[in-house]
Amino acid sequence: WGIADREDIKLGVIAEGERKERLSRQGCAINGKVYHPEVWTPEEAENVDFLIVSLKYGALPGALESIRKIVGKDTSVMSLMNGVDSEEIIAEQIGKSHILPAVIKVASHREADGYHFDPETTLGIIFGEYEASYESERVKAVKELFAGTGIHYRSTEYAIEEEVWCKFRLNVCNNLPQAILGAGVGCYRDSEHMKAIQNGLKKELEAIAEAKGIDISKADRMSGRGSAVPPKARYSTLQDLDAGRHTEIDMFSGALMRMGKELGIPTPYNEYTYHMIKALEEKNDGRFAYTGEEEPTWSK
Secondary structure, eight states: OOGGGOSSSOOEEEOOHHHHHHHHHHOEEETTEEEOOEEEOTTTTTTOSEEEEOOOGGGHHHHHHHHHHHOOTTOEEEEOSOSSSHHHHHHHHHOGGGBOOEEEEOOOEEETTEEEOOTTTOOEEEEOOSSSOSSOHHHHHHHHHHTTSSOOEEEOSSOTHHHHHHHHHHIIIIIHHHHHHTOOTHHHHHOHHHHHHHHHHHHHHHHHHHHTTOOTHHHHHHHTTOOOOOTTOOOHHHHHHHTTOOOSTIIIIIHHHHHHHHHTOOOHHHHHHHHHHHHHHHHHTTTTOOOSOSOOOOOO
């Protein structure tokens, strides 16, 4: 969506096997329109100018070999996975110099005719460099690519980590509690108990960010009010559970638990949240679909 309308670039989606055949045949349906980008194998995409990695967290390890094949000497890579370690995982394979860090702020959902989002209220893509100079040549090139496409975007005048962690905080604190409750985001406004859980997760995350020298307040000052969201909205973690899919909890509370242990910072809210969502995944997998014929369990 957006850059597909540019006629002066060559745009493709990377896929192999059955997925490549399906995308070639069906295209990508977004906001009621079906797009038919070229579909390339990793070998066909070797040494592209710009690679956007937009995967579910669990799919990233399986894509690393493809990413290695694609990235050439002059390729810049933008991860829109919105955790705090996807860039690090990718950089281990291709080198940090190729990474142009970014986050995407979009509330999207799937309907029968494909994916939908509101272009007007979407905050969009925020990107930048790890260190000065922040207005680098590749930052200028990406701004030129997005200009006039309808995509909302901005580059940062400071280290991008602040924006990455600001979005990470939004995902942890807004995505996860509602996924356990199974209710729309209005629950944070209408329940002091949900707000308390949200705040507990927030304090743990901010303590870890501070220990790592990341000043999230810079991004807070740039974020403004944000975008309007209906109270019934269900964010990605709850959407995954609704659909019976595994979630990205390892990217959220799982990463915070790991970092908390490394830094000696307790993370009890995140530990509880992590195990609850893992248990909900097990429930979706049928682990607790008891028939009454199982061996009894004992309690004291």
